[in-house]
Amino acid sequence: MAHILLRHRDIPDINKLEVYRKNGGFEAFKQVVTSMKPEAVTEVVKASGLRGRGGAGFPTGLKWAFMDNKNWPHYVVANADESEPGTFKDREIMENNPFQFLEGVAISAYAVGAHAAYVYLRGEFWQVAAFLDERIEDMEKAGLLGGKLFGTDYELKIYTHLGAGAYICGEETALLESMEGKRGQPRLRPPFPPSFGLYGKPTVVNNVETFTNIPMIFSKGADWYKALGTADSAGVKVFSLSGRVKKPGNYELPFGTTFRQLVYEHGGGIINDRPVKAIMAAGASSSIIKVDDKALDTPMDYASVRTLGADLGSASVIVIDDTVSIEWVISKTVEFFKHESCGKCTPCREGNYWMMHVIERMEAGEDVEANTELLLSVAKQMQNKCLCALGEFATMAVVSGIERFPDDFTTSSIGGGHA
Amino acid sequence: MSLTEKYPQEVKKILAKYPPEQKRSAVMPLLYLAQRQEGYATRAAMQDIADLLAITPTDVASIIGFYTLFHDEKEGRYRMQVCTDLPCALRGADQFLQELCTNLQVQVGQTSEDDLVTIEEVKCLAGCDKAPMFQLQGENGIEYHENMTVDKTLELIEALRKSGKEVK
Numbered sequence: 094m095a096h097i098l099l100r101h102r103d104i105p106d107i108n109k110l111e112v113y114r115k116n117g118g119f120e121a122f123k124q125v126v127t128s129m130k131p132e133a134v135t136e137v138v139k140a141s142g143l144r145g146r147g148g149a150g151f152p153t154g155l156k157w158a159f160m161d162n163k164n165w166p167h168y169v170v171a172n173a174d175e176s177e178p179g180t181f182k183d184r185e186i187m188e189n190n191p192f193q194f195l196e197g198v199a200i201s202a203y204a205v206g207a208h209a210a211y212v213y214l215r216g217e218f219w220q221v222a223a224f225l226d227e228r229i230e231d232m233e234k235a236g237l238l239g240g241k242l243f244g245t246d247y248e249l250k251i252y253t254h255l256g257a258g259a260y261i262c263g264e265e266t267a268l269l270e271s272m273e274g275k276r277g278q279p280r281l282r283p284p285f286p287p288s289f290g291l292y293g294k295p296t297v298v299n300n301v302e303t304f305t306n307i308p309m310i311f312s313k314g315a316d317w318y319k320a321l322g323t324a325d326s327a328g329v330k331v332f333s334l335s336g337r338v339k340k341p342g343n344y345e346l347p348f349g350t351t352f353r354q355l356v357y358e359h360g361g362g363i364i365n366d367r368p369v370k371a372i373m374a375a376g377a378s379s380s381i382i383k384v385d386d387k388a389l390d391t392p393m394d395y396a397s398v399r400t401l402g403a404d405l406g407s408a409s410v411i412v413i414d415d416t417v418s419i420e421w422v423i424s425k426t427v428e429f430f431k432h433e434s435c436g437k438c439t440p441c442r443e444g445n446y447w448m449m450h451v452i453e454r455m456e457a458g459e460d461v462e463a464n465t466e467l468l469l470s471v472a473k474q475m476q477n478k479c480l481c482a483l484g485e486f487a488t489m490a491v492v493s494g495i496e497r498f499p500d501d502f503t504t505s506s507i508g509g510g511h512a
Numbered sequence: 513m514s515l516t517e518k519y520p521q522e523v524k525k526i527l528a529k530y531p532p533e534q535k536r537s538a539v540m541p542l543l544y545l546a547q548r549q550e551g552y553a554t555r556a557a558m559q560d561i562a563d564l565l566a567i568t569p570t571d572v573a574s575i576i577g578f579y580t581l582f583h584d585e586k587e588g589r590y591r592m593q594v595c596t597d598l599p600c601a602l603r604g605a606d607q608f609l610q611e612l613c614t615n616l617q618v619q620v621g622q623t624s625e626d627d628l629v630t631i632e633e634v635k636c637l638a639g640c641d642k643a644p645m646f647q648l649q650g651e652n653g654i655e656y657h658e659n660m661t662v663d664k665t666l667e668l669i670e671a672l673r674k675s676g677k678e679v680k
């Protein structure tokens with residue numbers, strides 16, 4: 094099947110404006126601006142069943158409909174922070190199919206009446222931001238951004254904004270704080286961004302991949318889109334496949350594709366043909382799935398992955414084989430979250446610090462059983478007490494790892510299996 | 513020379529991105545500009561930014577402290593930041609880093625004897641399918657190097673060393 098998001102894999106040079114336009118590019122934007130009321134645009138997105146691709150899977154059309162129309166101006170912000178370990182899809186999209194992403198942002202801006210949209214990129218995407226700046230300039234020169242678009246009164250500007258190395262800035266309210274020139278620390282929610290966002294104004298925050306779906310939904314229709322994927326999860330998803338597979342990379346597949354298909358048909362199977370031991374479907378923020386035939390045959394959509402006691406999240410599928418110790422895996426995830434905790438609330442800041450400390454003791458061979466129990470209890474005490482989801486994420490691999498792989502937390506197994 | 517004197521066009525362009533009453537949003541882009549030449553933000557640059565945005569130098573310093581890509585001290589001319597996060601580590605990143613350090617006779621966090629390059633360990637850079645990988649931070653911004661080997665990396669460092677000498 095031809096790609097819907099990773100269209101650069103089928104159409105060479107689609108990152109050039111004239112090639113993108115030759116392939117129908119900006120027809121959807123023109124159509125909505127010249128012939129549709131903003132509310133009608135949001136209705137189409139609702140009808141498509143599109144859900145956010147940044148991790149939480151929130152229905153996109155519904156989010157746009159929540160924009161507070163008593164408070165103006167409105168803003169649109171694209172979340173291009175892409176910092177979840179194992180996620181590398183937004184980068185591929187922006188580098189190779191930038192106009193489809195930007196067209197999605199533009200359509201969204203029209204739908205919510207915004208005249209300014211920002212793309213917030215993680216600071217490491219310095220080159221990507223410079224590239225997007227040039228593409229935005231291409232659009233301005235072609236009259237696709239700026240004033241009097243397509244002969245109407247609608248005007249729109251898109252700007253890039255670079256973060257500077259902080260995973261927490263992917264959380265939407267921390268991102269907004271950061272954009273305001275402050276430390277990137279989450280706000281208390283509610284209020285949510287559609288009522289109180291950038292500069293306190295109603296703001297749509299969506300993931301890059303979410304926006305990239307939008308133009309195709311308008312050119313081919315909401316029904317066409319909804320028919321792809323599963324009842325619960327409409328459309329296609331870019332799965333970032335990493336870890337111990339022969340062919341890691343991004344694979345655009347309909348929701349409902351099984352883990353087995355992803356790992357074996359697309360990923361070429363496991364290095365040295367070892368068995369799969371575990372899968373983390375949502376990057377470092379995952380509950381670790383213990384892999385057996387049933388798990389491998391589970392369709393990857395939001396509801397089905399939940400039956401395995403895990404979440405699909407941003408679909409960053411990290412594959413772990415039987416040479417790897419789960420104790421080592423969680424030492425890596427805890428190290429990550431300890432480093433990335435923004436320090437605003439105590440359970441997360443102290444909890445991550447403690448978890449790392451206990452793991453270090455364990456790895457030094459100190460009473461492994463007692464320390465494993467302590468680790469589990471620290472993780473459980475953090476749950477439901479943190480201000481933002483990062484604190485929760487930090488406990489997922491720890492709790493599931495210890496509960497589902499007890500054999501990897503014994504005196505004899507510690508220190509083994511370091512990939 | 514102040515930031516505005518040095519980069520008048522860029523400062524103007526940055527400020528134009530944000531509503532006039534929300535100038536503070538420009539603090540991060542201005543810090544990148546300030547770091548362009550020395551690789552870190554000098555005291556004078558911090559004061560410039562504070563003046564431009566009507567905030568205090570302490571506000572600027574607190575931003576530098578929060579974000580890992582901002583620095584207030586001089587390091588090696590280049591920072592080589594190797595990702596050793598879980599997905600990369602599953603593809604040999606830890607071993608790559610160790611061998612690289614052995615070859616350069618430095619430890620993680622240290623700078624080579626000639627002050628050319630500081631070797632650091634960082635979290636996921638969204639290049640997990642192309643491990644081992646690192647980013648190189650230098651005067652030209654940030655560059656990704658993916659699917660690397662120790663040999664290729666040593667060659668790269670050698671090339672950086674030579675290019676530096678030519679400039680001087």
Ligand SMILES: Cc1cc2nc3c(=O)[nH]c(=O)nc-3n(C[C@H](O)[C@H](O)[C@H](O)COP(=O)(O)O)c2cc1C
Pocket residue numbers: 144145146147148149150151153172173174175176177260261262263264265266298299300301303481482483
């Ligand atoms: C700690 C944390 C990190 C996050 N990182 C990202 C990220 O890098 N990219 C992203 O799009 N969403 C990220 N999110 C989710 C955002 O908060 C937000 O839900 C999302 O951008 C909404 O867009 P969507 O509805 O299109 O998914 C993160 C959330 C949390 C709690």
Ligand code: SF4
Pocket residue numbers: 261278279433434435436437438439441442479480481482483484485
């Ligand atoms: S849970 Fe962690 S990351 Fe989130 S606000 Fe609290 S300290 Fe910051």
Ligand code: FES
Pocket residue numbers: 178179180595596597598599600601635636637638639640641643645
């Ligand atoms: S884990 Fe290294 S780039 Fe993602």
